[in-house]
Amino acid sequence: MGTVGAGVAKLLLDHGDRTARHAGRTLWLQHVVVRDVLKKRDVDLPEGVLTDDLKRLLNDSEVSSVAMLVGGVEPARTIALKILEAGKDLVTANKALLAEHGPELFDLARELGRSIAFEAAVAGGIPIITNLAQCLNANKIISISGILNGTTNFILSRMDRNLGDYDSCLAQAQKLGFAEADPTMDVDGSDAAQKLAILAHLAFGAQVHWADIPRRGIENLNADDFRYARQVGHRIKLIALAELTETGLQLEVAPMLVKIGTPLAEVQDNFNAIRVTGDAVGSVFYHGQGAGQMPTASAVVADMIDTAVGRTKITFQTLKLWSDTAPTIQLAYRGDSRSRYYFRLNITDQSNILAPITKIMGKFGISIASVFQHDDDRLETNIVPLVIMTHETSEQNANAAFEEINQLDFVHPTTERLKVLNSADG
Amino acid sequence: MGTVGAGVAKLLLDHGDRTARHAGRTLWLQHVVVRDVLKKRDVDLPEGVLTDDLKRLLNDSEVSSVAMLVGGVEPARTIALKILEAGKDLVTANKALLAEHGPELFDLARELGRSIAFEAAVAGGIPIITNLAQCLNANKIISISGILNGTTNFILSRMDRNLGDYDSCLAQAQKLGFAEADPTMDVDGSDAAQKLAILAHLAFGAQVHWADIPRRGIENLNADDFRYARQVGHRIKLIALAELTETGLQLEVAPMLVKIGTPLAEVQDNFNAIRVTGDAVGSVFYHGQGAGQMPTASAVVADMIDTAVGRTKITFQTLKLWSDTAPTIQLAYRGDSRSRYYFRLNITDQSNILAPITKIMGKFGISIASVFQHDDDRLETNIVPLVIMTHETSEQNANAAFEEINQLDFVHPTTERLKVLNSADG
Numbered sequence: 071m072g073t074v075g076a077g078v079a080k081l082l083l084d085h086g087d088r089t090a091r092h093a094g095r096t097l098w099l100q101h102v103v104v105r106d107v108l109k110k111r112d113v114d115l116p117e118g119v120l121t122d123d124l125k126r127l128l129n130d131s132e133v134s135s136v137a138m139l140v141g142g143v144e145p146a147r148t149i150a151l152k153i154l155e156a157g158k159d160l161v162t163a164n165k166a167l168l169a170e171h172g173p174e175l176f177d178l179a180r181e182l183g184r185s186i187a188f189e190a191a192v193a194g195g196i197p198i199i200t201n202l203a204q205c206l207n208a209n210k211i212i213s214i215s216g217i218l219n220g221t222t223n224f225i226l227s228r229m230d231r232n233l234g235d236y237d238s239c240l241a242q243a244q245k246l247g248f249a250e251a252d253p254t255m256d257v258d259g260s261d262a263a264q265k266l267a268i269l270a271h272l273a274f275g276a277q278v279h280w281a282d283i284p285r286r287g288i289e290n291l292n293a294d295d296f297r298y299a300r301q302v303g304h305r306i307k308l309i310a311l312a313e314l315t316e317t318g319l320q321l322e323v324a325p326m327l328v329k330i331g332t333p334l335a336e337v338q339d340n341f342n343a344i345r346v347t348g349d350a351v352g353s354v355f356y357h358g359q360g361a362g363q364m365p366t367a368s369a370v371v372a373d374m375i376d377t378a379v380g381r382t383k384i385t386f387q388t389l390k391l392w393s394d395t396a397p398t399i400q401l402a403y404r405g406d407s408r409s410r411y412y413f414r415l416n417i418t419d420q421s422n423i424l425a426p427i428t429k430i431m432g433k434f435g436i437s438i439a440s441v442f443q444h445d446d447d448r449l450e451t452n453i454v455p456l457v458i459m460t461h462e463t464s465e466q467n468a469n470a471a472f473e474e475i476n477q478l479d480f481v482h483p484t485t486e487r488l489k490v491l492n493s494a495d496g
Numbered sequence: 497m498g499t500v501g502a503g504v505a506k507l508l509l510d511h512g513d514r515t516a517r518h519a520g521r522t523l524w525l526q527h528v529v530v531r532d533v534l535k536k537r538d539v540d541l542p543e544g545v546l547t548d549d550l551k552r553l554l555n556d557s558e559v560s561s562v563a564m565l566v567g568g569v570e571p572a573r574t575i576a577l578k579i580l581e582a583g584k585d586l587v588t589a590n591k592a593l594l595a596e597h598g599p600e601l602f603d604l605a606r607e608l609g610r611s612i613a614f615e616a617a618v619a620g621g622i623p624i625i626t627n628l629a630q631c632l633n634a635n636k637i638i639s640i641s642g643i644l645n646g647t648t649n650f651i652l653s654r655m656d657r658n659l660g661d662y663d664s665c666l667a668q669a670q671k672l673g674f675a676e677a678d679p680t681m682d683v684d685g686s687d688a689a690q691k692l693a694i695l696a697h698l699a700f701g702a703q704v705h706w707a708d709i710p711r712r713g714i715e716n717l718n719a720d721d722f723r724y725a726r727q728v729g730h731r732i733k734l735i736a737l738a739e740l741t742e743t744g745l746q747l748e749v750a751p752m753l754v755k756i757g758t759p760l761a762e763v764q765d766n767f768n769a770i771r772v773t774g775d776a777v778g779s780v781f782y783h784g785q786g787a788g789q790m791p792t793a794s795a796v797v798a799d800m801i802d803t804a805v806g807r808t809k810i811t812f813q814t815l816k817l818w819s820d821t822a823p824t825i826q827l828a829y830r831g832d833s834r835s836r837y838y839f840r841l842n843i844t845d846q847s848n849i850l851a852p853i854t855k856i857m858g859k860f861g862i863s864i865a866s867v868f869q870h871d872d873d874r875l876e877t878n879i880v881p882l883v884i885m886t887h888e889t890s891e892q893n894a895n896a897a898f899e900e901i902n903q904l905d906f907v908h909p910t911t912e913r914l915k916v917l918n919s920a921d922g
Contacts, residue, residue, distance in 0.1 A: 077776070088635070089633075091823070093814060094813070094814045195777040197627060197632070200627075200631050201623060201627070204626065204798070204802065204807070206798065207797070207798045207801045207802075208507050208511075208514060208515075208797030208798050209794055331762075333783065349790075350790040351621040352790070352791055353785075354622060356780070357759065358777065358780040358781065359777065359779075362778075364777070365777050367634070368774065368776035372632065372634050375633045381630070381810050384805050384807055384810075385807070387520070388518060388805055
């Protein structure tokens with residue numbers, strides 16, 4: 071019973087009318103298992119509910135479903151396995167656990183005839199799991215592009231609004247409780263990659279470990295690039311992207327330029343948003359709170375209701391998640407991924423700069439859409455930033471050209487290369 | 497098998513792999529019942545499927561569910577009753593039928609142990625029915641604000657972009673197939689009111705007939721008001737609004753000013769969007785295609801899968817829709833509804849205009865936020881438009897003040913009064 075657990079307890083205790091109305095019966099909170107029963111809690115529990123003995127819950131035959139709201143991989147994994155083995159259905163918000171041990175947990179649940187629900191594991195208050203696993207079932211999903219991490223979006227929104235550089239915006243996020251003391255998993259893109267792995271499995275049947283998804287974090291972004299991006303009509307967002315191409319599924323988490331006016335570009339502060347494109351439905355866009363006590367609790371309790379009435383069991387059985395028998399999909403070679411690119415170079419302010427650059431671009435078949443030299447942002451007396459927007463090209467060619475351009479003697483560190491998200495996914 | 501029916505047939509025939517994957521079995525298209533079997537169709541049906549004899553379908557014991565995609569109230573109602581009486585589950589996209597005869601149909605289905613699914617009846621490709629009936633179950637819903645009619649949003653988007661007046665934008669919508677030859681039900685707000693009645697029933701338990709929802713259409717909107725609204729930071733949108741207040745549920749369909757930058761203000765062309773606010777989840781925003789062959793077919797086939805696997809039956813039984821035993825909610829007196837207002841007056845261009853206007857405003861306790869006189873838009877030599885934005889007030893007081901101001905001898909027809917949507921709902 072941390073933050074989310076306390077929220078779940080509040081909904082179950084204070085609003086039994088809701089579970090009664092939607093589940094056809096009131097869901098009773100029977101046990102709350104915690105490590106330290108003496109710790110002060112944010113919620114008044116009825117007498118006898120709080121315990122530090124997991125066995126009390128496991129051995130209670132009246133308990134049919136358990137919301138396991140422990141974070142991290144262990145002891146969460148061991149507890150989850152015990153809950154399933156005790157014959158209870160499992161509801162969890164733990165994305166890391168699913169991303170690491172999904173196959174093990176789902177196999178065991180199937181074997182024992184139990185179910186696992188995990189709406190709260192991705193994008194908190196946005197019911198994206200149910201929407202992918204159920205509502206958009208008639209579609210072949212073409213792409214998913216999302217802002218799945220509220221911490222980084224809070225930081226990037228502030229950098230976009232000129233409110234500071236990366237370090238000061240991170241400090242602000244920590245001060246306001248939008249970033250943890252150790253924000254590594256958020257800012258390096260790991261958290262978003264774990265969520266993307268779950269969504270890609272649901273939508274495409276991809277069986278990919280999150281750590282194998284190419285990802286870049288936001289730690290090295292330069293505040294100036296936000297201004298230059300805005301000048302060419304874009305904002306920089308940390309995008310989790312899954313895209314079906316002719317050669318397979320492209321997966322990536324990276325800061326990208328997103329066109330101003332498209333829905334993802336306008337996602338502010340710690341919000342999450344997801345754009346799903348299906349071949350029948352077209353694009354459906356979802357926006358909401360990605361975390362926080364009550365939005366996450368809302369997802370957990372909806373799962374508990376679904377589990378109580380039997381919807382979870384049906385969905386769980388038909389989806390065959392992370393099973394050997396489910397069809398899977400080939401991951402595409404990333405170098406084939408096609409998009410436009412933003413290059414920001416620091417160049418010596420002299421004539422005849424563009425000729426050698428365009429020559430390299432030409433060698434890799436890349437054509438240039440625009441070039442801006444930012445004379446007001448002189449780094450040293452004779453070094454100025456130069457921003458190049460390319461037309462569409464492959465990632466392989468963009469990388470090769472960028473690398474070769476960086477070898478030119480009038481190009482100085484640190485340079486920047488960012489992908490531009492296709493408007494259709496923005 | 498009109499437009500949507502042909503789309504459903506395509507998904508079932510061409511993409512049996514999807515229904516197989518998500519329903520655990522392939523859904524077979526057994527019969528297509530049409531009025532005229534000789535009419536040319538947009539889809540190749542297998543031999544022997546097409547018929548004009550409804551009894552062939554009703555008497556076929558192998559048929560378990562039927563998508564009834566006939567529009568309007570009759571003969572749709574009679575066909576739907578026959579389908580249920582024949583022991584089949586019903587899937588429909590017909591909002592008018594549900595809005596008029598929901599209680600009769602739902603009672604019969606319950607009595608016979610059958611289910612009715614209707615995801616496609618509201619907002620086409622946006623799965624708002626499942627999201628309200630299932631995903632947001634842990635919440636007390638506080639408000640729903642939506643753009644539920646694509647035809648009117650197409651027209652209003654164009655008027656907002658200075659592309660013409662109401663008549664020419666309507667003509668353009670008809671030319672491009674976004675408006676019917678007789679657009680009455682769309683442009684007068686009836687279609688949106690029917691959809692709002694369904695959403696309000698799901699979210700609040702409101703048992704209201706759509707015709708009792710206060711509504712105003714877009715037929716009398718003046719292109720100038722779009723410019724004036726923009727100048728004060730707003731766009732004009734046809735908003736379907738359901739809001740829980742202390743005295744009960746407020747329901748309304750009307751053109752309103754929506755703050756630029758809030759998600760609903762940026763919904764373009766024929767798209768639909770819905771913002772749902774719950775006490776736990778906060779705001780969740782949905783955006784997608786509101787109509788069209790394949791988006792609507794996507795919703796119908798998702799319903800057919802849900803019906804085949806048994807999810808629909810569970811949801812249908814627990815929700816007790818339009819039943820006598822379901823809890824209902826009091827509708828609030830509209831006059832108590834509180835918001836800001838936009839008044840546009842045409843006034844004689846003379847001094848001492850504001851004193852009598854502010855005097856009337858003051859009498860009704862209304863304070864003024866801003867006043868703009870549009871001297872460049874002179875209607876006659878000495879008549880100019882005057883735009884007043886008020887602070888928050890009750891609808892009752894706004895109406896009374898507006899009426900009294902219209903009696904002033906320097907105020908000339910035709911004037912305009914529009915509600916400003918609260919930013920939290922925008």
